[in-house]
Amino acid sequence: MQLEETSAGDATSQPERIRSALLQAIEAGELLPGDAVDEKALADRFGVSRTPVREALLTLAAQHLVRIVPRSGIHVHAPAASELVSMLEALSELEAVVARLCALRMDPEQRDRMQRLTEATRHAAAAGDRHGYETENQHFHEALYEGCGNPVVVEQVRQLRLRLAAFRRRVRDQPGRLQSAAMEHDAVVAAIVDSDAERAAQAMREHIIAKGRAFADMLLAPASAPAGRTVR
Template structure:
């Protein structure tokens, strides 16, 4: 059993005593929240595909916990839009129709565009260096033809942008929406020109932020995320 699984199992034993000596509930994540995080990561990474059934008993056995926190984790995932609860059928990773996905991408494009706008006004020199370093790393990864690794490093770039916005609420909401569509964004990354387009578009975002041009940064990031023109055609091809 891995150290992470052992930690989760140990917390299952402690869930029966969630209150401290002062009578207040601990601020530490609950067991269900930790399980939710594990499953959310698996969904975002594509290890759990849309439409996949989540086996309550198998997950409980895998993490060495009772089924109660697993059920609660499913409810948390359903509340965040990642899972559907289907009564006796159990929990299923949410599948999203093409029309709904396009709408979600439109909203996400505006949210990430706002992150870029704020970053252009608020970014620190250290954060600017970090953004450039991740972009250089992404350029190197692109030569390896490893799409999954490219996708993961690309997420680092977006996370760095959220951080540079200096707006924790915006970053959290953008991240939540991104996780809902992560499996589909990963598909788009596999389209023939997507990697080269991503590098070019990231460079435009970086240049605008470095110039502290909020309007240009917003537009560059919004267009990067939004499904317009060839991006929309690529998406529909990948979705099909």
């Protein structure tokens, strides 16, 4: 795994820079659940003492993104199945709030943009373009977060999506999932364009629930997972 190194600077910014780099690595899949994190190696890579590395890791532990076990080491948090289900339940309700608020608050220009974005995700899915889909999907959700006008809800959604990053990638790898997800986006946007708040919320719930069904399929036929790695 390659983490962007930071130059020596304001000591108060060092933990945040390290935390931000680790967050990006988790979201991008460079850091996987169960990977061991080598504190000393990270300090050497970033050219800092262990103190800011520890501060960054403690913050990530508080966010349930890494797990620190005395005398056992530090690992990227690997949630149990029950925790994943709980997070999906929470995410489905929070994303439903986002969709409902978008239906109530988006102006015509924002609604037009949502239609263009969902069309882009549909085209990428039809072409089987995983990278293109992920890019357009990111744009799609960012437009929803901007349009809902509630930064408090958005903050909670972002945190849950980050904790679910590895899971979401595995779900998208399932055959046909990109295409079905794109169709689910269409239903959400159609309701938003019609200013139908409750239909938008329910369509978003169903979108997240579909991920839960895909998760259940993975549990019934689990893929062999690679052994945990050490992150340096």
